[in-house]
Amino acid sequence: MSRARRSAGSVRGPSSALTSFLANLGVEPSAQLTTWGNTSAINATDHAPADGPEVMDGIDPAGSVTARNVVAGPSRVGEGTPSDHEDDVAPPRKRLRGASVDSEDLDADFEPKSGPAAASSSKPAVAPTDLANIGEFMNCGECGKRFTVTAYTKEHPNQPMTWLCVDCCYAVGVDPFAKPKKAAAKKKAGGKEDRGKVVHYETRKGATPLGDICIGIIGRFIEDVEQLGDIGSINLDKVCRIISKSRRLAPETAALFYSADRQELSMYDCTNLVQDSYISMAKLCPNMEYLYLNLCGQLTTDSLISWSKTFKRLRRIELFAPFLVRKEGWLPFIKSMGKRLEGFLITQSPRIDLEVVEKLVACCPNLTELRLCEIGHMNSDFLRPLGKLRHLTLLDLSAPGTTLSDQSVIELLEDIGNNLHTLNLSDNPGLTNEIVPAIATCSNLRRLYLKHLVELTDDGVAQFFRTSLSPGFETIDLEKGHELGDGALRALIAHSGHSIEQLNLLGWRKCPADALAELRSCKHLRELNLGWCRNVTDFTLKDILEGCNEIEQIRVWGCNLLSDAVPRKKGVKVRDVVDSGERANLVKVIGIETHAI
Amino acid sequence: MANDDDYVLLESNDGFKFVVSRKVACGSGMLKSMLDDEAAFSESRSKVCHLDYRGIILLKVIEYLSYKVQYADFNSEDIIEDFADRIDPYIALELLTAADFLDT
Numbered sequence: 001m002s003r004a005r006r007s008a009g010s011v012r013g014p015s016s017a018l019t020s021f022l023a024n025l026g027v028e029p030s031a032q033l034t035t036w037g038n039t040s041a042i043n044a045t046d047h048a049p050a051d052g053p054e055v056m057d058g059i060d061p062a063g064s065v066t067a068r069n070v071v072a073g074p075s076r077v078g079e080g081t082p083s084d085h086e087d088d089v090a091p092p093r094k095r096l097r098g099a100s101v102d103s104e105d106l107d108a109d110f111e112p113k114s115g116p117a118a119a120s121s122s123k124p125a126v127a128p129t130d131l132a133n134i135g136e137f138m139n140c141g142e143c144g145k146r147f148t149v150t151a152y153t154k155e156h157p158n159q160p161m162t163w164l165c166v167d168c169c170y171a172v173g174v175d176p177f178a179k180p181k182k183a184a185a186k187k188k189a190g191g192k193e194d195r196g197k198v199v200h201y202e203t204r205k206g207a208t209p210l211g212d213i214c215i216g217i218i219g220r221f222i223e224d225v226e227q228l229g230d231i232g233s234i235n236l237d238k239v240c241r242i243i244s245k246s247r248r249l250a251p252e253t254a255a256l257f258y259s260a261d262r263q264e265l266s267m268y269d270c271t272n273l274v275q276d277s278y279i280s281m282a283k284l285c286p287n288m289e290y291l292y293l294n295l296c297g298q299l300t301t302d303s304l305i306s307w308s309k310t311f312k313r314l315r316r317i318e319l320f321a322p323f324l325v326r327k328e329g330w331l332p333f334i335k336s337m338g339k340r341l342e343g344f345l346i347t348q349s350p351r352i353d354l355e356v357v358e359k360l361v362a363c364c365p366n367l368t369e370l371r372l373c374e375i376g377h378m379n380s381d382f383l384r385p386l387g388k389l390r391h392l393t394l395l396d397l398s399a400p401g402t403t404l405s406d407q408s409v410i411e412l413l414e415d416i417g418n419n420l421h422t423l424n425l426s427d428n429p430g431l432t433n434e435i436v437p438a439i440a441t442c443s444n445l446r447r448l449y450l451k452h453l454v455e456l457t458d459d460g461v462a463q464f465f466r467t468s469l470s471p472g473f474e475t476i477d478l479e480k481g482h483e484l485g486d487g488a489l490r491a492l493i494a495h496s497g498h499s500i501e502q503l504n505l506l507g508w509r510k511c512p513a514d515a516l517a518e519l520r521s522c523k524h525l526r527e528l529n530l531g532w533c534r535n536v537t538d539f540t541l542k543d544i545l546e547g548c549n550e551i552e553q554i555r556v557w558g559c560n561l562l563s564d565a566v567p568r569k570k571g572v573k574v575r576d577v578v579d580s581g582e583r584a585n586l587v588k589v590i591g592i593e594t595h596a597i
Numbered sequence: 598m599a600n601d602d603d604y605v606l607l608e609s610n611d612g613f614k615f616v617v618s619r620k621v622a623c624g625s626g627m628l629k630s631m632l633d634d635e636a637a638f639s640e641s642r643s644k645v646c647h648l649d650y651r652g653i654i655l656l657k658v659i660e661y662l663s664y665k666v667q668y669a670d671f672n673s674e675d676i677i678e679d680f681a682d683r684i685d686p687y688i689a690l691e692l693l694t695a696a697d698f699l700d701t
Contacts, residue, residue, distance in 0.1 A: 205672060207665040210658070210701040213681050214693035221686045231690045239690055242697040 018177050128161030142168035152177055215243055219252040237266065244268035244294075251277045258284035263313075266292040270299075278303035282310035290343075292318040301329030308336035316343030316369065323350060330356045334363050345371035345396070353377040354385075361385040371396035373424075380408035387415035396424035398449065403430030410438040417442040426451035426477070433460030440468040447475040451504075454480070458487045465491035472499030479529070480507040486515035497522045506531040506555075513540045520547020527551075531591065532558035541589065542567040557591035566592055605632060605644045607659065613652030615659055622646075624662040624669075626700030650695045654688060658695055665701065 126141045132149045140147050141162025147153075149163070154174045156162040169176035231239070240257055243249050250272045257265060262285045267273075270293050278299055282288075288311060293299070299322045307314075314337060330352060334341070341364040346352065352375050360367070368391050372378060378400035386395075395416070397404060409431060413420075420442050425431060432455040439448070445468075450456065461484055473496040478484060489511055492500075500522050505511065506529050513535040519525065525548040530536050536559040545551065545567055556562055566589060605622050607615045623629040631640040640646050648655060661680060668676050684692065 205670065207661075207668045207671075207676060207680065208673065210661045210665075210680070210696035211693055213661075213684065214689045214696055217681055217684055217686050217689040218693070221689070231694075235690070235694060238694055242693060245697075 022177070126159075126162050128159065130161070131155075131163055138163055140165040140168050142172055154178075211242065211246070212248070215246075215248050215253060218243075218256060219250070222252050222255050233262075240266065241268055247271060249273065255280070255284075260284065260286060263287055264290040266294075267296075268294050270294060270296040272298075274298050275300045275303050279306045279310075282307045286310065287313055289313050290316045293322075294320045297321050297323055300324050301326045304329035304333045308333040311336075313340070315340055316345075317341075318343065318345040318371075319347070321348040322346065323348065325349065326351050327353060327356055331359055334359050338363050339366050342366055343369035343394075345369060346375070347371065347373040349374075350376035354381055357382050358385045361388050365389070366391055368392060369394040371424075372400075373397075374399045376401040378402065378404075380405045383408040383412045387412055390416060391419060392416050393419055393421040393444075395420055395422070396449075398424045398426035398428070398451070400428065403428045405430055406432055406434035409435050413438040413442060418444065420445055422447040422449075424449035425453070426479075429454055431455060433457055433463075436460050436464040437467065440464050440470075443469040443471075445470045446473055446499075448473055449475070449477040450481070451477055451479040454482065456481055457483050458485045461488035462491040465495040468495060470496075472496045474499055475502040476500060477502075477504040478508070479504045481505075482507055482509060484508050485510045486512050489515045490518060493518050493521060498524070500525055501550075502527045504529040505533055507533075509534050511535060513537050516540050517543040519544050522548055524548075524550055527553045529555040530559060531555055534559065535561065537561050538563055538565050538567065553588040553590065555590045559591070562592050564592075603644070605646065607655060608645060608647045609652040609655040610647075610649045611652050613655065615655060617659055617662075621659065621663045621666050624665045624701065625658070628699060648695075648699075651691070654691050654695050657684065657688065657692055658699060658701065661696075661701060 126139045126144055128141075129138075131153060132138050134149055134151055136149050137146050138149055138153075139145065141156040141159050142164050145165055147165035152166075154164050154169055154176060156164050157172060157174060164172060164174060164176075166176045236257060240249070243253055244267065247269050249267060249269055251274055254267070254270075254273055254277050257267065258281055265281075265285060265288060270277075273296065275298065278296075279302075282303075291311075291314060296319055299319065301324065304325050305328075334344075334356070344360060344364065344367060352372065354377070357372070360370075365388070367389050370386070370389065370392055371394070372382070373396050375382075378397070379402035382400075383397070383404065386392075404425070409425065409428075413435075417438065418441075421444055423439065423442065423445055425435070426449050429452070431453050436456075439445070456478075461478070461481070465488070476492065476496065478488075481488070484505075485508065489505070489508070501524050503519070503522070503525060505516075509532055511533050516530065516533060516536060517540050519528065520543045525544075528544065528548075528551065530540075536556060538561075541554065541556070541562065544554065603619050604616050605619050605628075607617055607622065607628075609615075619632065622632065628646060630636055631638055631646055632644065634641050650658070660683065664678070664680055
């Protein structure tokens with residue numbers, strides 16, 4: 001309270017302005033008002049400390065200062081101190097409050113309070129409510145009298161949500177005319193400023209990156225490509241990667257990569273390309289043979305129909321996410337490609353159905369690479385026609401809409417398994433150990449992806465590696481083979497240890513550390529994923545780092561037995577999640593938990 | 598960390614050498630890590646960076662870096678001077694690859 005008073009006192013300047021403002025409104029400054037402004041009055045009261053105790057009895061003394069008083073304060077008020085009495089008392093009370101804060105006679109203060117406090121309970125308390133609208137009536141939280149709410153109405157300092165009449169303001173020591181609405185108005189303004197700041201928060205500091213400036217220039221001069229200079233096709237691919245990296249590949253900039261002599265085109269982020277970009281692509285690149293488009297979500301049926309007329313030499317097409325292309329687009333496209341088509345690699349399409357696949361098999365017998373990954377309509381029925389594609393070396397049937405059945409896969413592999421070089425049957429929860437013998441008979445298989453086949457067992461996979469006719473795998477991905485363990489791993493190493501280059505054992509949680517350490521005999525291993533193999537220790541990594549001379553990268557996310565002491569081979573880089581620097585010829589060990597902390 | 602007011606030498610692949618204040622050179626993330634004392638690359642010791650770009654490209658990159666450092670504390674919309682006006686479209690593609698590599 002005393003603080004509030006002081007602060008009010010310190011705003012003397014404004015209060016005089018308030019006085020003149022009130023004078024304009026015809027409000028005559030009363031005695032109390034002048035008291036507020038008049039320090040000499042306060043001083044005068046200071047001179048009469050003897051008044052103090054009496055005052056305290058009558059009104060709220062140092063009520064706000066101590067916790068005990070909080071209860072006592074209001075109750076005293078309830079005694080219904082008459083306003084004229086208050087008037088006399090107000091100045092001394094202020095002083096008293098100051099005294100109660102600073103002085104040692106707190107005990108003296110309390111004694112008189114206790115009496116009134118007891119009385120307070122009997123007083124009619126005013127229920128705490130929100131401040132009513134200006135002009136309405138409310139009951140004073142101090143004296144209980146009805147008063148008119150004004151812009152200056154103040155909250156009771158000790159009883160939140162109750163409000164004071166002007167007279168009680170003096171009694172309680174609140175300046176009844178202190179910065180009334182202004183405070184609220186300022187708050188609102190502050191809120192608005194804050195809201196504004198949120199917008200400002202997004203403004204960028206500093207100059208535009210040079211790369212963005214260059215991309216802008218390229219876009220501006222795209223019509224006049226000669227002006228941009230020739231940097232060669234390899235660098236152009238690099239430029240494409242750079243532009244894609246910031247998702248700046250737009251219809252304008254994409255034209256940079258179209259030219260009549262182009263045979264290969266890879267675009268790494270086609271998100272912003274529209275139908276016309278795809279149509280003009282085919283028209284401007286009639287000699288295209290290999291096309292790879294990533295994130296081509298806006299590729300439409302019409303673009304594909306247009307392609308079927310304009311791409312006369314296309315042999316391999318790889319599309320990621322051509323959602324919008326309907327059957328009406330695929331069918332004419334496949335028909336026009338005919339025997340020329342060697343690679344048809346589609347990931348994520350909800351619209352390719354059995355009819356499209358049958359058409360593909362009928363029209364394109366020379367297919368060597370086929371990917372139907374994440375195809376919504378896919379099920380075991382799709383596999384029957386595929387048996388006619390005898391030249392297939394790459395087959396990817398991962399993550400179908402409905403899981404494939406063992407029987408259909410076995411029949412398919414009987415037909416075409418011999419030539420297969422790469423096989424991907426990931427994310428088919430329905431496949432079991434039954435398919436293992438069929439895969440084992442694929443004599444040319446070098447890359448095998450069987451991610452997340454939950455039904456595979458340790459014995460089944462071990463049996464597979466014991467019987468496989470493959471001369472040795474380069475890539476094996478058995479991610480999330482939760483049941484797999486040392487039997488499978490030892491058989492794998494025995495079968496393919498001499499040839500394996502990439503190995504993914506993520507989620508082999510039961511695999512013991514000593515079996516994993518056997519990986520040291522895989523001399524050509526380059527990339528290894530040991531994520532969530534819970535038994536990996538520093539010593540396991542030491543064995544692998546020492547044994548595998550060509551190792552470049554080891555991922556160890558979730559291997560929480562690893563410590564900071566992970567060995568680092570000399571001249572070999574160990575990379576963890578924190579270390580962002582990269583140097584060539586060094587092994588990256590990614591995902592060590594303790595490094596992230 | 599070395600004193601900020603020293604100079605480093607940037608050398609292009611066709612023999613041009615540019616003496617640049619460290620502050621300006623460190624506007625590029627790539628050069629900053631190359632010259633970082635803690636990284637202990639030979640560049641940080643000798644304060645010489647060989648960059649596989651033509652002198653004209655490197656010149657423009659350095660010009661941009663000083664522009665960037667100059668305006669580092671400005672809001673983007675408050676920068677009236679447009680650096681694009683200073684780039685010859687003929688070198689835009691090459692400059693783009695350099696800008697990407699140097700992380701400017």
